[in-house]
Amino acid sequence: MTVNIGSESGSTNWVFIGGGNMAAALIKGCEKKNFVEKHNIAVSVQTGKSAEKWRKQGYDNVFTNTLEMLETYPTAIYIICVKPQVFDEVVSSWPVNSRPKFIISVMAGVPLKTLSEKLPFVSGNTTIVRLMPNVASSIGFSASTMCYEKNDKIENQEVFVECARKFAECVGTVELIPERCFNPAMAIGGSSPAWTFMYIESLADGAVAQGLGRAEAKRLAAQAVVGAAQMLLDSESGFNIESQHFGLLKDKVCSPGGTTIEGVRTLEKNGFRSAVLEAVVATSKKADDMAKSLSK
């Protein structure tokens, strides 16, 4: 069995419930790689204003009524892209006779168990994949994670999981992980871009405080972060991410008695590492709490 994905099929088959930041980033990234075309996509949003925005960008299959969209595309791949707080509303918009084969949820803090329990119309023959992409999906640089519950009783489950993986790879990298690790992975893969933007902004502010022009400071700061991350990922740098410690590269930058080590000293004094580590823990715990309150 094959799943007709994206532009391979002439029909609309990627149905996004929620058309905000994350849906827009995923769709943009997939279109960039010719994985889907506009006519393969349907989107539902809450407000007429958002619907108009999508239509102006050339999407015809735009709905402000999720029930109507799901009834129009009963056999599509559904991607749930609403806020977790809105999930119950989406559940109430699900057609009673719907028997989807494949659902992808990008919602933070909504476990697989809750998804299958809250979607009562979904049959035991539905593959549900949790995917946690990030905003860089729009340019093909997401660091995504995905998980699902293996169930041999579900027909062609491996085909749908492979389809989810291809979708995720289209917008960046993807790690298949057990669900018990999903929330800490979400903190890094999904949330950390926000903190990285803050870090880059702070770098630029520091240089501006010392007299560098804002535009140069912003470009330099962003490029310095890209270069550093690339050195960790690209073994051409001589660094092996599997076996070596990040401190090796840090030490190469810190000349004895030099300038950088003064910055390291200041960061350590101000709790830099601890602040980042605690941000990851707090974010992961927040997702744990959301999962608990949703299951009540």
Ligand SMILES: NC(=O)C1=CN([C@@H]2O[C@H](COP(=O)(O)OP(=O)(O)OC[C@H]3O[C@@H](n4cnc5c(N)ncnc54)[C@H](OP(=O)(O)O)[C@@H]3O)[C@@H](O)[C@H]2O)C=CC1
């Ligand atoms: N933002 C990010 O970087 C990431 C987000 N996520 C996850 O993605 C999900 C969406 O987040 P994000 O895109 O940022 O949120 P947004 O607020 O940008 O988008 C939410 C969308 O849902 C729509 N909506 C609200 N109610 C309904 C409804 N009943 N039926 C259909 N659509 C509805 C909204 O419509 P309208 O536009 O009309 O208001 C909006 O388009 C969240 O669950 C989040 O955890 C995951 C990874 C990263």
Ligand SMILES: O=C(O)[C@@H]1CCC=N1
């Ligand atoms: O802030 C959030 O809840 C979502 C999940 C990951 C990134 N944004």
